[in-house]
Amino acid sequence: MSFEIDKVAELARIRLREEEKRKLQADLDAILRYVEKLRSVQTEGVEPTSHVLNVENVYRQDKVKAHEIRDEVLDHAPQREDNFFKVPKVVER
Amino acid sequence: MAENTANQNLFQLTLREARDLIKKEGSEALLKSLNARIESVNPKINAVVRFDPAKYNPGKGSGPLANVPISFKDNICIHGRETTCASKILAGHVPPYDATVVDKLKRAGAHIYAQCNMDEFAFGSSCETSTYGPTRNPWNTEYVPGGSSGGSAAAVASDMAIAALGSDTGGSIRQPAALCGVVGLKPTYGRVSRYGLIAFGSSFDQIGPLTKTVEDSALLLNVLAGHDERDSTSLEQPVPDYTESLGRDVKGMRIGLPKEYFDAEGIDPEVEKSVRAGADLLKKKGAELVTVSLPHTEYAVAVYYIVAVAEASSNLGRFDGVQYGARTKAQDLKTMYLETRDAGFGEEAKRRILLGTFVLSAGYYDAYYLQGQKVRTLVREDFEAAFKEVDLLLGPTSPTAAFKIGEKAQDPLAMYLSDILTIPANLSGIPAISIPCGLTSRGLPIGLQLMAAPFDEAKIFTAAYALEQEIGMYKQRPKL
Numbered sequence: 001m002s003f004e005i006d007k008v009a010e011l012a013r014i015r016l017r018e019e020e021k022r023k024l025q026a027d028l029d030a031i032l033r034y035v036e037k038l039r040s041v042q043t044e045g046v047e048p049t050s051h052v053l054n055v056e057n058v059y060r061q062d063k064v065k066a067h068e069i070r071d072e073v074l075d076h077a078p079q080r081e082d083n084f085f086k087v088p089k090v091v092e093r
Numbered sequence: 094m095a096e097n098t099a100n101q102n103l104f105q106l107t108l109r110e111a112r113d114l115i116k117k118e119g120s121e122a123l124l125k126s127l128n129a130r131i132e133s134v135n136p137k138i139n140a141v142v143r144f145d146p147a148k149y150n151p152g153k154g155s156g157p158l159a160n161v162p163i164s165f166k167d168n169i170c171i172h173g174r175e176t177t178c179a180s181k182i183l184a185g186h187v188p189p190y191d192a193t194v195v196d197k198l199k200r201a202g203a204h205i206y207a208q209c210n211m212d213e214f215a216f217g218s219s220c221e222t223s224t225y226g227p228t229r230n231p232w233n234t235e236y237v238p239g240g241s242s243g244g245s246a247a248a249v250a251s252d253m254a255i256a257a258l259g260s261d262t263g264g265s266i267r268q269p270a271a272l273c274g275v276v277g278l279k280p281t282y283g284r285v286s287r288y289g290l291i292a293f294g295s296s297f298d299q300i301g302p303l304t305k306t307v308e309d310s311a312l313l314l315n316v317l318a319g320h321d322e323r324d325s326t327s328l329e330q331p332v333p334d335y336t337e338s339l340g341r342d343v344k345g346m347r348i349g350l351p352k353e354y355f356d357a358e359g360i361d362p363e364v365e366k367s368v369r370a371g372a373d374l375l376k377k378k379g380a381e382l383v384t385v386s387l388p389h390t391e392y393a394v395a396v397y398y399i400v401a402v403a404e405a406s407s408n409l410g411r412f413d414g415v416q417y418g419a420r421t422k423a424q425d426l427k428t429m430y431l432e433t434r435d436a437g438f439g440e441e442a443k444r445r446i447l448l449g450t451f452v453l454s455a456g457y458y459d460a461y462y463l464q465g466q467k468v469r470t471l472v473r474e475d476f477e478a479a480f481k482e483v484d485l486l487l488g489p490t491s492p493t494a495a496f497k498i499g500e501k502a503q504d505p506l507a508m509y510l511s512d513i514l515t516i517p518a519n520l521s522g523i524p525a526i527s528i529p530c531g532l533t534s535r536g537l538p539i540g541l542q543l544m545a546a547p548f549d550e551a552k553i554f555t556a557a558y559a560l561e562q563e564i565g566m567y568k569q570r571p572k573l
Contacts, residue, residue, distance in 0.1 A: 003451065012406060012450040013413070014443055015431040024444055027505050031448060034506055035395040035461070041468050048466035049473065052282050052296060052522030053547050058329070060322060072189035078420035085415050090426045 003028040104130040104252045105570070108309035111255045112161050120151050120160040120204065123255075127162060131207065131253045134573055140228050140238070140247035141254075142167055143175060144207040154202030158316060162206035163198055164254040166245050168215060169300065170289040171195050171205060178291050179223035180213045182437025183418040192289020193321045194258060194300050201316045209257055210244030213439045214409065215265055215293045217241050218511045221502050222441045229498065230273060231571040232537050236495035239269030245303045246273040251573055256304045256313060260290055262297045263397050264490075264515025267527035270303055271490035271540020274529040274566060276557070277303045278310045281547045282522030283328035285314075286321030292408040294401035295326075297519040306567050307528060307558040311335035314550060330548050338554040344379030346556060347483040348372065353390040354488030354514055361493045367531035367539045368489045374563045375487070375556060383483055387475040392468050393517045394509055399452050399465035400520075406449025412437065444505060473521040480546040485556055489514055490527035490540030514542065524550045528557050529566040538566070 005025050009016050016024065070083070079086040103126035106114065111123055128146045135141050141164070151160045165171065168178045170188035172195070177183040195205060212222040220228040220243025228243045230236040231251035238247040242259030246269035249257050259266040261279035270277025278301045285300045292298060302313035318332045350372060355365055376382050414420030414433035421432035438446065452461035479486060491511060501508040518525040523544055530541035541560070545553045561567060 003447075005447065008447050008451045008454065011454060012446050013427070013430040013434055014438065014446060015435040016443070017435070020440065020443070024440070024447065027444055028448060028451075030506055031398060031509075035399055035465075038392060038395050038399070038464050038468050039460075041389075041392060041464075041471065043464060043467035043471070046467045046470050048463055049296075049469040049520075050466075052473065052520070053328075055283075055328065058325075060325075069189045073416075076187060076189060077416050078414055078418070087415055088423055088426050088429050 003032060103127070106255060107305045108161060108256045108312055109306070112158060115160050120162070124151065124162060127253070127255070134251050134253055137234055137573065138229050138231055138247050138251050138253070139226055140210055140244040140251065141207045142179070142210045142225050142244065149205065151204035154204065156200060156202030158198065159202035160204050162204040162255055164207040164209055164245065164248055164257040165195070165205070166211050166242050166257070166259045167208045168211060168260060168291040169194060169258060170291070171208070174208065176208070176291070178214045179211045179225055180437065180439065180442065181224050181419060182412045182433070186418045188289070190289065193286035193323060194317050195289065197316055207248070207254065209248050209254070212241035212243065212441070214405070214442050215241035215260060215262055216405070216441045216445050218264070218268055218508050219501065220244060220269070221498065222439055224439065227498055230495050230537070231573060232274065233495070233535070235497055236537065237272065237498050239272035239491070239495065241265040242303060243269045246270050246275055246277065249273070249275045249303050249305060250571060252570070256302060256309050258300055259303050260298055260300050261519065262294045263401060263519050264512040266301045266303060267490050267515050267525060267540065267542060268512060270527040272495040272538065274538030274569070274571070275303055275305060276307055276310050276526065276528050277301065278314065278526045279518060279524060280314060280318065280550060281524045283326055284330070284524070284548065284550070285317045286324040286327045288321055288323040294404040295408065296404060297401055307554060307561045308336065308339055310526070311339060311554050333551055335551060335554055338551040339558040341555045342379070343375055343556055343559045346375070346380040346485065346552070347383055348375055348380050348556070349383050349385035349479055349483035349486045351385050351387045351390070351479070351486055351488055353387050357390070357492060357513060359492045359510065360489065363533045364489050364493060364539050368487070368541050371530040371541045371560055371564065372487050374560060378559055378563070380556070385479045385483060385486070387479060387517065389468065389472045389475050390517055393472055393520055394513050396465045396469050396472065396520060397516045398448070398509055399461050400469060402445045402449035403453050403462050404449070406446045406453065409442070409446055441505070469520050472517055476517070476521045476523055484545070484552050486544040488542055490542040491515070494533045494535070494537035494539055518544050523547055524553055526553050526557050528561055530560070530564055531566065
């Protein structure tokens, strides 16, 4: 099977340059051929792993807590305006 | 102490020795020695990426590790210090908070010291994918230090760090520890909080120590282990004093040798011989050796390169130029994402994000991701069965000693296969350590791995310490 690199790159929101596509395509095809070996493993009735240890979920109190680092977090963004992260416009008016 | 000639080599101290010295005399002399060591050795090794002794002076710490300098892999957030995962996309990222492990070390009085090189986003087994350039193996600078915590391992091995933290998703603490001749521990999944560790594979990642000795590893785990309400995967298990396991008798311990770890294709005979000699030392001390089988070992790498990359592609979705790190300016939002992620991620990061996106995409999920998670269950069940029979499993950490810089860089699959013996412990969440057990004929370190059932780190320390004392590799230093 061949890796549909343009479609996947679009889903992953990565622009690939033409010169890197060929190498990535070949690598990904080889990796997919390698992982094909899993198809031969008999897994009927086997539960997929959802947690590596056999543990029960633990709940905590859902309490609001103060965080005093809001400004530090916002200042750290590539672009800030007031209390928002600023990005290029999304919707055309 | 100034007149003491031993003073020249204070950088060689172990964590325990450094702690004891600092208690008596303060950390000034040690820091001076360590700073000078970095200045002279790092240009050759490139293990330390950020280090500013003038700016980050030790505090007046008190506690079990008072003023002991500890170094960090560059994916562990330190408040106020740039932390980038060795990636361009996080250039200028200065975390507004401390990772829990940093917080715990600060509370123990430790001096938050240098930051170490790594493969970009911990994607690699050779420390060659870093945006800061490759780290070199202190035992031979033409060779890789292993990865992804290659900077932490090389810094400890070359005495540029007293001890360092790393993270292990598929072997990223143990494999570089093996290749650099130091001790590297991956604790049980959930033993140490990952809060503030920049995530790679959330069902695999664990933080752990890279140290000069097993005792230092136990001392650090004492500080790092425990439940943290900010990491919901950390577990409420009691934390024993791990140093109490050191020096316990190994007599009567049952040690399993998984035949797949010795027969696997690509195991260097020199590595096999050295690791078997290590097993025999435990037998001489009264442990019982048993051959066991972990039949699904051969599928571990394939499972890992489906499930871990799926998690990575999801975790790395957050690097989009909005909240932190680098942004490539663009006219609209989607172009900004595309351009930022193209400019910010290196080749291996792109490869893994693409692969992970693919295995999670509509039409392929069942065949790849779901089947991967089912085979993962079979790998885990192999270990569960084995630990009904034995206390510990023993085998090589890596099939070979260090390989040359550039040797596998163009062949991702060959690189992935170098983790064949470390990945199974991550798939299963179990703790594992690598300790040095010898040198190859070329003078490169060989690592021996011990694995235990979940939360059995104490048993690992007992056997690892006994072996370390017999082998005595910790007394050897690379010539630099």
